[in-house]
Amino acid sequence: MLKVQHLVKIYPNGTQALRDVSFEVADGEFLAIIGLSGSGKSTLLRCINRLIEPTAGKILWDDVDITAASGAEMRRIRRQIGMIFQQFNLVKRSSVMTNVLSGRLGYVGTVASLVGHFSREDRARALANLAQVGLEDKAYVRADALSGGQQQRVGIARALMQNPRLILADEPVASLDPVLAHSILKYLEQLNRERGITVLCSLHFLDLVHRYATRAIALKDGQVVFSGLPHEIDDAQFKAIYGQEAERVSIV
Amino acid sequence: MPPTTALFSCPPTPLQVLLCAALVPGSGQLRLGRVWRGVLIFVTAALLLFIVNWGLVNFEIGQITIGSLTTSWLWVPLILFWVWNAWDAYAAASDRSGNTLLGVVCAAVILYITAWNVTDIKLERLVTRFSDFRKVAVDIVNPDLFSTTVQGETRPCSWGCILAAARAGRLADVTPSENFGDIIGRIREVKASGLIVGLGLAQPGQPVRMLVPGKLFETIALGLLATIFSIIVAVPLSFFAAHNIMMRVRGGAAIYYVMRTILNAVRAVDTVIWALLVIVWVGLGNMAGIIALTIHSVAALGKLYSEEIEHIDPGPVEAITATGANLFQVLRYAVVPQIIPPFLAYSLLRWDINMRAATVVGFVAGGGIGFFVVETIRLGAYPQYAAALWGIAVVIILVDAISARWRERILRDQTQAEITAPRPWYASLRVWSYLLLFLALFVGSWTLLKLDARALLEPAPTFGRLVRDFVTIDLSPDVLEIVTKEILVTIFQALLATTFGSLLAIPFSFLAAKNLTGRSLLSRWIYYAARGLFNVLRSIEALLYVAIFVFWVGIGPFAGVLGLAVTAFALLGKLFSEAIENIDPGPIEAVTATGANRLQVIRYGILPQIIPPFISYAIYQWDISIRMATIIGFAGGGGIGLRLNNYFGMLQYHKAGTVVLFIVVVVALMDFASAKLRERLV
Numbered sequence: 001m002l003k004v005q006h007l008v009k010i011y012p013n014g015t016q017a018l019r020d021v022s023f024e025v026a027d028g029e030f031l032a033i034i035g036l037s038g039s040g041k042s043t044l045l046r047c048i049n050r051l052i053e054p055t056a057g058k059i060l061w062d063d064v065d066i067t068a069a070s071g072a073e074m075r076r077i078r079r080q081i082g083m084i085f086q087q088f089n090l091v092k093r094s095s096v097m098t099n100v101l102s103g104r105l106g107y108v109g110t111v112a113s114l115v116g117h118f119s120r121e122d123r124a125r126a127l128a129n130l131a132q133v134g135l136e137d138k139a140y141v142r143a144d145a146l147s148g149g150q151q152q153r154v155g156i157a158r159a160l161m162q163n164p165r166l167i168l169a170d171e172p173v174a175s176l177d178p179v180l181a182h183s184i185l186k187y188l189e190q191l192n193r194e195r196g197i198t199v200l201c202s203l204h205f206l207d208l209v210h211r212y213a214t215r216a217i218a219l220k221d222g223q224v225v226f227s228g229l230p231h232e233i234d235d236a237q238f239k240a241i242y243g244q245e246a247e248r249v250s251i252v
Numbered sequence: 253m254p255p256t257t258a259l260f261s262c263p264p265t266p267l268q269v270l271l272c273a274a275l276v277p278g279s280g281q282l283r284l285g286r287v288w289r290g291v292l293i294f295v296t297a298a299l300l301l302f303i304v305n306w307g308l309v310n311f312e313i314g315q316i317t318i319g320s321l322t323t324s325w326l327w328v329p330l331i332l333f334w335v336w337n338a339w340d341a342y343a344a345a346s347d348r349s350g351n352t353l354l355g356v357v358c359a360a361v362i363l364y365i366t367a368w369n370v371t372d373i374k375l376e377r378l379v380t381r382f383s384d385f386r387k388v389a390v391d392i393v394n395p396d397l398f399s400t401t402v403q404g405e406t407r408p409c410s411w412g413c414i415l416a417a418a419r420a421g422r423l424a425d426v427t428p429s430e431n432f433g434d435i436i437g438r439i440r441e442v443k444a445s446g447l448i449v450g451l452g453l454a455q456p457g458q459p460v461r462m463l464v465p466g467k468l469f470e471t472i473a474l475g476l477l478a479t480i481f482s483i484i485v486a487v488p489l490s491f492f493a494a495h496n497i498m499m500r501v502r503g504g505a506a507i508y509y510v511m512r513t514i515l516n517a518v519r520a521v522d523t524v525i526w527a528l529l530v531i532v533w534v535g536l537g538n539m540a541g542i543i544a545l546t547i548h549s550v551a552a553l554g555k556l557y558s559e560e561i562e563h564i565d566p567g568p569v570e571a572i573t574a575t576g577a578n579l580f581q582v583l584r585y586a587v588v589p590q591i592i593p594p595f596l597a598y599s600l601l602r603w604d605i606n607m608r609a610a611t612v613v614g615f616v617a618g619g620g621i622g623f624f625v626v627e628t629i630r631l632g633a634y635p636q637y638a639a640a641l642w643g644i645a646v647v648i649i650l651v652d653a654i655s656a657r658w659r660e661r662i663l664r665d666q667t668q669a670e671i672t673a674p675r676p677w678y679a680s681l682r683v684w685s686y687l688l689l690f691l692a693l694f695v696g697s698w699t700l701l702k703l704d705a706r707a708l709l710e711p712a713p714t715f716g717r718l719v720r721d722f723v724t725i726d727l728s729p730d731v732l733e734i735v736t737k738e739i740l741v742t743i744f745q746a747l748l749a750t751t752f753g754s755l756l757a758i759p760f761s762f763l764a765a766k767n768l769t770g771r772s773l774l775s776r777w778i779y780y781a782a783r784g785l786f787n788v789l790r791s792i793e794a795l796l797y798v799a800i801f802v803f804w805v806g807i808g809p810f811a812g813v814l815g816l817a818v819t820a821f822a823l824l825g826k827l828f829s830e831a832i833e834n835i836d837p838g839p840i841e842a843v844t845a846t847g848a849n850r851l852q853v854i855r856y857g858i859l860p861q862i863i864p865p866f867i868s869y870a871i872y873q874w875d876i877s878i879r880m881a882t883i884i885g886f887a888g889g890g891g892i893g894l895r896l897n898n899y900f901g902m903l904q905y906h907k908a909g910t911v912v913l914f915i916v917v918v919v920a921l922m923d924f925a926s927a928k929l930r931e932r933l934v
Contacts, residue, residue: 049574051570051573051574075576075577075578076576078573078575078576079576080576081574085567085570085571088567089567089570089571090568090571091568091586091589091590092565092568092590093589093590093592093593093665094585095674098585098589102572102577102585104575105572105578105585106575106576106577110580110581113584113585114581114584140674158571158575159575161575162575162576168574
C-alpha cells in the first residue's frame with residue numbers, strides 16, 4: 001500500500017508543482033496519472049522515489065515513511081522501485097547488457113560494480129529479462145543502435161533487474177509511435193497481472209488509460225481533480241481536467 | 253519584469269533618461285531596463301576616463317597646450333562618447349534606434365591612439381632597418397642543417413651548396429652538421445646501456461653505435477609526459493569542478509566554487525611564468541619544464557573536462573539513481589560512459605597545445621629546444637636558430653595533423669554492431685599493444701629527459717621565501733603604479749597585435765576558404781598556399797617570432813606586438829576561413845537568383861553571415877593574445893613579462909607576486925568579458 005499524504009512541491013524558482021496532493025494505491029493496482037503537460041505528473045512520480053525532494057507532505061509505503069528515509073535507506077527503498085522514462089534514459093554509448101545490468105546496482109557491492117563485475121546469476125537474469133522483452137539477440141549491441149521502441153524495452157528490462165514491487169512509469173510511450181505504445185504498455189500490463197507489480201503510469205491519451213489502467217487520478221495545476229475508475233471520466237470530467245478547449249482524440 | 257523597471261512606478265520620459273545618462277554614463281540605459289547595455293557603457297566610460305588621464309600623465313599622449321592649460325586632446329573623443337551615451341539613452345527612451353557604431357568609434361579612437369603610443373609603434377623601422385631583417389631572413393631560409401668538408405675544413409652547406417654537390421655527384425660529401433646533431437640527433441659511440449646488455453646485444457662496457465636524440469626529441473618527450481601527467485591529475489579534479497556532480501554531495505557547492513576559482517587562476521598564468529616559479533623549487537632543467545607544463549595543463553584540462561561533465565545528458569543519471577545506486581555507481585555507470593569521447597578529444601587537443609608550449613618553456617625552465625633557442629639568440633647564431641625553427645615547424649604541423657585527425661575519429665563515435673559477447677579487456681590484443689606502446693613511450697621519455705623525481709622533495713632554500721613573499725605581496729603605491737603601467741602596455745600590445753593580425757587575416761582567409769575557391773588550377777594552388785602559410789606560421793609560438801622581430805625593429809614592445817600579430821594572423825586566418833566555409837549557401841543562392849552581381853552577392857549574401865563570427869573570433873583572439881603577451885617580455889618583446897623576469901632575477905619575490913596577481917586578475921577578467929561579449933554577439 002502506497003499512501004501519498006498532503007504532498008507539496010515548490011521549486012526554488014517559486015513554481016508550485018504540487019499543491020496538497022493525497023491519494024492511495026493498493027498493491028497490484030495499475031494506476032494511471034493523467035493531466036496536461038506541466039500539471040505535475042512528472043514531479044509527483046519523482047517525489048515517490050525522491051529523485052525530487054518534496055517540500056512538504058508524507059509518502060508512506062507499507063507504513064515506511066519514504067520522505068524521512070536517510071541516504072542509505074533511500075537507496076534500499078529505491079532498488080525495489082523500478083522506473084521507466086519518457087526519453088528511455090539509457091546510457092547510449094554502453095551496451096544493452098551493461099544498461100540492463102545497471103538495474104542491479106542497488107544490490108551489488110560498490111567495488112565490484114566499479115570494476116564492472118557482475119555475478120553469473122545477475123548476467124543470466126539480465127539475459128532472461130531481455131528475452132522477456134524480446135531483445136535477447138541485441139544484448140551486446142550499443143544502446144544507440146536500437147530504435148526507440150527497442151530502447152524502451154531495454155528500459156523495462158533494466159527496471160525488472162531490480163525485482164521491483166512498484167514501477168513508476170513517466171510518460172513511457174509519449175516518445176513512441178501509437179503501435180509501439182501498445183506493445184510497451186502490454187509489457188507493463190503483463191508485469192502488473194502476472195507478477196503483481198504495482199504500476200504508477202502517467203499517460204497522455206485517454207483511450208490508453210481506458211484500455212490498461214485499473215484506476216486513474218487526474219492532476220491539474222498540481223492538484224488532484226479526479227480520482228476513480230477510468231470509465232468514469234465523462235465529458236464534463238474531461239473538460240475539467242484538460243480545459244474547455246480540449247477535444248477528445250484517440251490513438252490507434 | 254526586469255528588476256530595474258520595477259523600482260520605478262511610471263515609465264521614464266526621454267528627458268529624464270537623457271539627464272540620467274548625462275550625469276552618469278550608462279545610467280539612462282539602466283533606467284530603461286537595458287541592464288547589459290548600461291553596465292557596458294558605464295564600464296567603458298570609466299575605463300576611458302582612466303586611460304586618457306593615465307596616458308597623459310605617464311606618456312604625454314595627445315598633449316596640447318592651450319594658453320596656460322596643458323591637457324590632452326583625447327578628452328574630445330571622450331566627451332563625444334559621453335554625449336553619444338546621452339543621445340543613445342534619449343533615442344532609446346523615445347523608441348528610436350540609436351547608432352552603436354558612433355560610440356564604438358569614439359572609444360576606439362582613444363584606445364588605439366593610446367595603444368599606438370604606449371607600445372612604441374615605429375612602423376618606419378620596418379623599412380629603415382630592413383637590411384637587418386634581410387640578414388635574418390637569409391639565415392632563416394638557409395638553416396644550418398648540413399655541412400661539407402672542403403680541404404679539411406668543415407663548412408656549412410645550405411640549399412645552393414647541396415644542389416651544387418648533387419650536380420657534381422658528390423652528395424656523399426654533404427653530411428649533417430653539428431647543429432643538426434644538436435637539434436635532431438646524431439649517431440655516436442656510447443657505452444652499452446643496461447637494456448642493450450640485458451637483451452644480449454652487447455657486452456657490458458662495450459661501446460655501441462647509438463642514435464643520441466637531439467633537443468627536438470627532448471621537446472616531444474616534454475610535451476608527451478606533461479600531457480600524460482596532467483590527464484592523470486585533471487580527470488579526478490574535474491569532477492569536483494562540475495556543477496551537476498557537486499550539487500549531489502553535501503557541501504559540494506562550496507567545493508565547486510573553490511575548485512573553479514583555483515582552476516581559473518592557475519590557467520590565467522602562462523606555462524612560461526609557471527616555469528619561473530617552478531625553477532625556484534626544483535632548479536633548472538627538464539623537470540621544471542614538465543612541472544610547469546603540467547600545472548597549466550591540469551587547470552586548462554580541468555576546466556574543459558568539467559564543462560563536458562556538466563553537458564552530459566541528465567537522463568541516464570536520473571535512471572541509474574532511481575535503481576538505488578550510490579554516488580560512485582552513478583558516476584561509473586551514468587557519467588563516465590558519456591564523457592569518454594569528449595575527454596579523449598580534449599586530451600588530444602591539449603597534447604597539441606602542450607607540444608607548442610614545450611617548445612618555449614625551456615626559455616625559462618632550461619630544457620628542450622627552448623633552451624637551445626635562447627642560447628642561439630644570445631649568440632646571435634641565426635642559422636642555428638633557423639634550423640631549430642624549421643624543426644619545430646615540422647614537428648608541430650605533424651602533431652597538429654595527427655591530433656586533429658584522431659579527434660575527428662573519436663567524436664564521430666560510430667556504433668559497432670557487435671552481436672556476440674565482447675571479450676573482456678584483458679583478453680584483447682589491441683588493449684595490450686596500446687598499453688605496451690604507452691609504457692614504452694613513457695619510459696623512453698622519462699629516460700631521455702633524465703628525470704629524477706627526487707628533485708621534487710628537495711626544494712631549493714629560496715623556495716620557502718618565494719612562498720612567504722607570495723603570500724605577503726608588495727602592494728605599495730609605487731609598485732602598483734609600475735605594475736599597472738606594464739599590464740596596460742601588455743593589454744594594448746595584445747589589442748594592436750590582434751587588430752593587425754585580423755586586418756591581414758581577412759583577405760587571406762578568403763583565399764583559404766574551400767567553398768570560394770574556383771575550379772582553375774591557379775586558384776586551387778592559391779588555396780593550398782594560403783592554407784599552408786597559416787599552418788606553418790601557426791606552428792611557431794609568438795615568443796619565437798619576437799626573437800626575430802627584436803633583431804629587426806629593436807628590443808621593446810613594438811617587437812612584441814609584431815610577434816603576437818604574426819600568431820594572431822595565422823590563428824585568425826584559419827578560424828576566419830573556416831567561418832567562411834561554414835556559411836549557409838542558401839542566401840547566396842537566393843541573392844544570386846535576384847540577378848545580383850558578384851559584389852552584391854558578397855555584400856548581401858556572404859558578409860551578413862561572416863561578420864558576427866569574425867568579430868567573435870577577433871575578441872577571442874584578443875583574449876588569447878593578452879595571455880601570450882604576458883610572456884613575450886622573455887624574448888625582449890616588452891610588457892609585463894620583462895618586469896616579472898627582472899623581479900625574479902633580483903629575488904624580489906614579493907614584487908613578482910604582485911605582478912602574478914595582476915596577471916591572474918586581468919587574464920581572468922578578460923576571459924570572462926570576452927566570453928560574455930561573444931555570447932551576446934552570436
